[in-house]
Amino acid sequence: MGARIVVAGASMGGLRAAEQLRAAGWTGAVTVVGAEPHMPYNRPPLSKEVLAGKAPFASLAFTPKASVADVDWRLGTGVTSARLADRVVVLEDGTELPFDGLVVATGMRPRRLRCPGPLAGRHTVRTIADAQGLRDELTRPGVRVVVVGAGFIGCEVAATAVALGAAEVTVVDPLPLPMVGPLGELLATALLRRHEERGVRFALGAGVAGFEGEDRVTGVVLDDGTVLAADVVVESVGSVANTEWLDGNGLDLSDGVLTDEQLRVGGLPYVVAVGDVARFPNARYDGVARRVEHWSIPTDTARHAAKALVAHLTGVDAGLAPFAPLPTFWSDQHEFRLQSFGAPGLGKGDVRVLDGDPGADVLVGYHRDGSLVGVVALGGQAAVGAAARYRSELLKQPALTAQGIPT
Amino acid sequence: MKVVVDMNKCQDHGQCVFAAPDVFRMDDDGRLAYVPDPDDALRAEVEEAADVCPLQAIRIED
Known part of the structure; x- marks a missing residue:
């Protein structure tokens, strides 16, 4: 063979x-x-x-x-x-x-929550089968949705659920702001405001203690004892x-x-x-x-x-240089987009507004040791285009060395 | 080589512009414009552009 x-x-x-x-x-x-x-x-x-x-x-x-x-x-x-x-x-x-x-x-x-309560009515979003099942439930009239986890998928699903006409959409997260891990506080604060203006509610700084309901979920119990009524729960708590x-x-x-x-x-x-x-x-x-x-x-x-x-x-020597990709991500939420180039996560200690303002279209730079290591745009097409102009600068940078960035 | 972009799918991410700047560009309104019949010498970069399109809206027809 x-x-x-x-x-x-x-x-x-x-x-x-x-x-x-x-x-x-x-x-x-x-x-x-x-x-x-x-x-x-x-x-x-x-x-x-x-x-x-x-x-x-x-x-x-x-x-x-x-x-x-x-x-x-x-x-x-x-x-x-x-x-x-x-x-x-x-x-x-x-x-x-x-x-x-x-x-x-x-x-x-998807990682699943292990706290007690029924499984029916609780969804994740990774596969076609997942999304089909969730769509069937989100399109029921008057549905109340609780999204656990305010990361990429949680924020996107919350925005989609609002657009589909859900009666209530609440995002729960133990951290104080949505997507604060990848974005840092400045943009995460701007993101929170945008979601709230479009009808998404938040229960931040809160963990989930369990789920109410017999055959299927009827509510989400937070760790301070608050119960959020829920017909549908989306678990977006990592993978x-x-x-x-x-x-x-x-x-x-x-x-x-x-x-x-x-x-x-x-x-x-x-x-x-x-x-x-x-x-x-x-x-x-x-x-x-x-x-x-x-x-x-x-x-x-x-x-x-x-x-x-x-x-x-x-048996050929490819002479390959070490792998050194320029990371990029985007996220569409409501009618706005987040677009990132580089590694903003490495520069969250020194965040500067490069263009615009956080209330409207904004472009933010993330720096480490004074050097730009990532940019993120939040807003419409103009902001995203502005981010793209920094991409070549991020690419041209010599690869940062271990002594340049403390680990 | 024939390039077709499904403009119903395209959401103007612009990733193709980085991969194949000789074929794709954003116009002044931030909308995608492209060369529908690029030279075959550009095949590798057009294939990369198709790969990196978030909406998978780019098709290469020989």
Whole structure:
């Protein structure tokens, strides 16, 4: 049998990995294994356009490149274990797949709240099935919605629920401001005001103690004893890495899969990781390994990891520089957009308004040791365009070294 | 090479402009404008533009 690369995970990271393996010159077999029954699809609209009913679920499907027409797709059966030293993965249905090279692309799943109460009526948003179920409930007349977690997905779902005509939408979070982790206080305060003006209520600085209801949820109990009446609850409280299948191989799986600067796993040149499950050092910044859940990461990691893997398997020295992507994210909420370039999270101690003002369109710069490390725009198209003008500046910067940024 | 952008999907994120500035640009109103029949030499950058489109609105037809 000829050489084969197995890609574990059939979402965006798995698709991009397959395409980039071909682009890097791999002519051997490629098998992509995925737990969901669907071909790879685009997830961001699940909390926005698709949840709002403005775009059909069918519009989410990626169009694979012609170069992956001969890829063997094993869908609806996830990987359950791996013996990396033997170069074998085992699928849910018991199939053992030998491989020459392995791409870890199994992604994340939503974290669930473990506090007591019924499960019915409580939703997460990660898959098509999740969004379909949530949409059915959000479109019931007079529905009262409680969103637990004021991050990207929580804020987007809250905005969508208001637009769908929900009677009440309340966002609960233990932190004092929405999205304060990625954005810092200045923009998070501006974001809070915008949401409140558009009818979203907030219970901030509050944790969830439990859920009321018999067969299904009727209320959310906060840790100060307050009860928020709820017909629908959305849990957007972060995610958990799908790495259990890699247990027993001596890997660092403490938060996703630790990789080196070429996205290789566990010192094995024939195993790489891509997408949000990969915890990689970014040579552009401080070299500290982090997982990044932004949408741009599957594409960026797949391009680099495929080159590294194919070079090893074909015995060619790729001469690859360390992986150093420029992170970017966006979020659409109500009629405004957040657009980020660079790493604002590294510069939250020195935040400056570069243009506009927080009450309207605003562009904010994040600095570390006096240097700009990230920009975020909040507002309409003009603000987003202004952010884009800083992108080349952020790209031109020499990669910051470990001594430049204390860890 | 023929490039088609589904303007019903496009939300003017502009990611394609960074990936393939010879083919895509934002006009003065912040709306996307593009060359529908770019030279085949630009295929790699147009493919990257299609990859990074948040709405997956860019299609390459040979």
